[in-house]
Amino acid sequence: MADAFPLGVSSPEPTGKPRWSRKVKADNIAGYLFLAPWIIGLLAFTVGPMLASGILSLTKFSGFGAIKWVGFENYDKIFQDKLFYTSLYNTSYYAFLGVPAQLLVALCLAVLLNMKVRNVNLFRTVYYIPTVTPTVANVFLWVWIFNFDFGLINSLLRLVGVAPVNWLWDPQIVKPALILMSLWAVGQQMVIFLAALQGVSEELLEAASMDGANNIRRFFSITIPLISPVIFLNLIIGIISLFQTFTVALIATDGGPINSSLFYVLYIYRKGFQSFAMGYASGLAWILFLIILVITAIQFYLARRWVYYESGSAPS
Amino acid sequence: MTKRAMSRRDFMHVATATSVGALIAACAPAAAPSAGDDGGGSAAMEEVTIEFWVNQPMARSEGLWDTLMAEYEELNPGVTVASLIIPHGDYEPKVLTGLAGGTVGDLLDVHPMHNATMALRGALMPLDELMPTLGVSDEEMTKAWDYNVWRGKRWAIPRSDNPTIMLYNRSMIAEAGMDDPAELWAEGKWDIDAFDNTMDAVSGGEGEDRVYGCALPGGGTIRMQCVWIWGNDATVWNADETASAFNSPAALEAWEYMTGAVARGWAPTPAESNIPGGWVAMMGQRRLCMQWPGAQFVLGGQAQFIPEDVMSEMQLVPLNTLWNGNREVRNATNSHGIYLQTDHVDESWAMCQYLISDEAQFRIIRERWTSPMVKRHAESEAWLGSLEPNLETAEMWEDSFNNIRAFSHLPRQQEMDNLIQAAKDRIILGDATAQEAMDEVAAEVDAIIAEVDEEVREAGL
Numbered sequence: 001m002a003d004a005f006p007l008g009v010s011s012p013e014p015t016g017k018p019r020w021s022r023k024v025k026a027d028n029i030a031g032y033l034f035l036a037p038w039i040i041g042l043l044a045f046t047v048g049p050m051l052a053s054g055i056l057s058l059t060k061f062s063g064f065g066a067i068k069w070v071g072f073e074n075y076d077k078i079f080q081d082k083l084f085y086t087s088l089y090n091t092s093y094y095a096f097l098g099v100p101a102q103l104l105v106a107l108c109l110a111v112l113l114n115m116k117v118r119n120v121n122l123f124r125t126v127y128y129i130p131t132v133t134p135t136v137a138n139v140f141l142w143v144w145i146f147n148f149d150f151g152l153i154n155s156l157l158r159l160v161g162v163a164p165v166n167w168l169w170d171p172q173i174v175k176p177a178l179i180l181m182s183l184w185a186v187g188q189q190m191v192i193f194l195a196a197l198q199g200v201s202e203e204l205l206e207a208a209s210m211d212g213a214n215n216i217r218r219f220f221s222i223t224i225p226l227i228s229p230v231i232f233l234n235l236i237i238g239i240i241s242l243f244q245t246f247t248v249a250l251i252a253t254d255g256g257p258i259n260s261s262l263f264y265v266l267y268i269y270r271k272g273f274q275s276f277a278m279g280y281a282s283g284l285a286w287i288l289f290l291i292i293l294v295i296t297a298i299q300f301y302l303a304r305r306w307v308y309y310e311s312g313s314a315p316s
Numbered sequence: 317m318t319k320r321a322m323s324r325r326d327f328m329h330v331a332t333a334t335s336v337g338a339l340i341a342a343c344a345p346a347a348a349p350s351a352g353d354d355g356g357g358s359a360a361m362e363e364v365t366i367e368f369w370v371n372q373p374m375a376r377s378e379g380l381w382d383t384l385m386a387e388y389e390e391l392n393p394g395v396t397v398a399s400l401i402i403p404h405g406d407y408e409p410k411v412l413t414g415l416a417g418g419t420v421g422d423l424l425d426v427h428p429m430h431n432a433t434m435a436l437r438g439a440l441m442p443l444d445e446l447m448p449t450l451g452v453s454d455e456e457m458t459k460a461w462d463y464n465v466w467r468g469k470r471w472a473i474p475r476s477d478n479p480t481i482m483l484y485n486r487s488m489i490a491e492a493g494m495d496d497p498a499e500l501w502a503e504g505k506w507d508i509d510a511f512d513n514t515m516d517a518v519s520g521g522e523g524e525d526r527v528y529g530c531a532l533p534g535g536g537t538i539r540m541q542c543v544w545i546w547g548n549d550a551t552v553w554n555a556d557e558t559a560s561a562f563n564s565p566a567a568l569e570a571w572e573y574m575t576g577a578v579a580r581g582w583a584p585t586p587a588e589s590n591i592p593g594g595w596v597a598m599m600g601q602r603r604l605c606m607q608w609p610g611a612q613f614v615l616g617g618q619a620q621f622i623p624e625d626v627m628s629e630m631q632l633v634p635l636n637t638l639w640n641g642n643r644e645v646r647n648a649t650n651s652h653g654i655y656l657q658t659d660h661v662d663e664s665w666a667m668c669q670y671l672i673s674d675e676a677q678f679r680i681i682r683e684r685w686t687s688p689m690v691k692r693h694a695e696s697e698a699w700l701g702s703l704e705p706n707l708e709t710a711e712m713w714e715d716s717f718n719n720i721r722a723f724s725h726l727p728r729q730q731e732m733d734n735l736i737q738a739a740k741d742r743i744i745l746g747d748a749t750a751q752e753a754m755d756e757v758a759a760e761v762d763a764i765i766a767e768v769d770e771e772v773r774e775a776g777l
Binding site: 140273274 | 325328329409412413415416437438522523524526585586587588590591592603728730731734737738741742744745747771
């Protein structure tokens, strides 16, 4: 009689409520025990500190001495802080221009590396190497490349008679320069795009070709829609990542000139670990969290219009 | 009845439970005795370990530091020193984070930038009551010792100092057809006009051939820019350090001079000098003629990054006199203090006594890590014998020692400096006049000083 019911479910009680068998209970316990390390880690190292920072954001605390409850005073000060808006603007500029640029470059590289050419694996490795190079090393390299006097770019510009550019000293150019720097290490997005491109059905492309579609038409009408979920994935990850840019700003420009490259997380760092205004810095961090959350939610909402899932519906 | 073997499921359950238990045990606080705890033996056989947190630039010569610590341990049997070397840029955050977490060394290096902040945060013990047993009287102290005094108390003992003195490439100046600054100094003619003219003459070129005169005016921080402000009879803070004064008319003239040096082309912008190795690399490439970092900083360590042939062209000279005829110079006195809550005050103070003793100081002097900070050391063979004839003279150094003026590094100095440097950049970029930029930032800095004042009052300092 027990075999007539789904595995692990014993015959229902007269009320219709299934009763878990000993085996199912044992399985559940085992499952939770396996999950326990991760859950403990999540609670101890993510959720706990998040809650603590949320409470800290309502206090005045330097990391030493007494914690003074101030309510929303930190948030009041933040919204009157000129540098809050400056850093948010700089970060938004960097993210909203940098991510599309990164996606474009990564996609182009992936298309090239998807071609059947000799030694393509070597090329794939070469283009991925900057991604595994430490960020600090990359930044130092680019600071050298951008140097006004002897940097590679200005040397080439002088060679062709073009006036050199003050890449990291001109407030109007420093952010585009940092975006250019970020295009160096798009290996991760490139690899994800490459995997997606290799999953595009050859039959569809052949069928389109037989119908008279050229390469460009096939690319935009078939390939792009089919890899749109991956584009969406890279877009989400890119926005979240670039909104948290820190190392580049700290090493390349330290927020200058005139705070034109003062990024949000660098400002949080300064407030938290140079000024030791832990409550204030926690408030800044929570505002960033909410901004990223809202942007991500908007992206998910808009994704319904342009992301195509072969199964017919987006994941819930 | 046969013994039933453990099933795979049971094994997995046991393995999982064991793993979870191990994870929880690993997260539990350590029960082992921490460094510094006594072994529990009799008082006579007590072994003590003191932890010394060291700011890396002062311990770059690793052999020297190990030798000093070994000598201290010989003089203090039963005491072991565990040194933690921390990079300069990370030092203050590391110490203050450790303080917040309750894990700090017994002895802490104290750079002038950090002195007031560390004292305010409870990292340092006032040393005034211990000073009579240090072995150095007030009369013997050079002005370098002033850097460790804040709010009327002494918070650290200097170990090595770095009075400002200029390092320049005499070949580059000769090639530019200018008089040698050391000779001008000897004749009493090394003034602001001579400095300006020299800078204009040596700088020029384009691209890889670009040469700069001196890096400091365009870059730097307020603790270096103060020298020009002092040189125009102005100050950075007001008399009781409750407000900024760097936007006074006289100070604004100094700012205009400093930022004008970039416009005139002989000082690089911060971006132009932001290369691996910084100004040291630029001097080594003969792209920078003069700098004044505190020469010990170079001679004690960074000279190794300047090629030998270029180093042979170098010469030291005291700072030129400025507009008011003076040459008050800043000093980067690297010091060490005792953690306020340490359990090893006696051993830590013994370290302070040892490091300022003749034996230790002569060793540090010979390695060129310090100038004499005890007046009698200026006449020692260790100091006079360490000078390089083609580079420096004792008279030059004496000139610098006598002109040391302590710059008061307030708590939250770094935060104020970030604002001031952004204002200076506005002037360089033509975004604002000196008056506009400094007036605006002065108000922001004053707000920070007011908060600091409140904290200081609450701390009872």
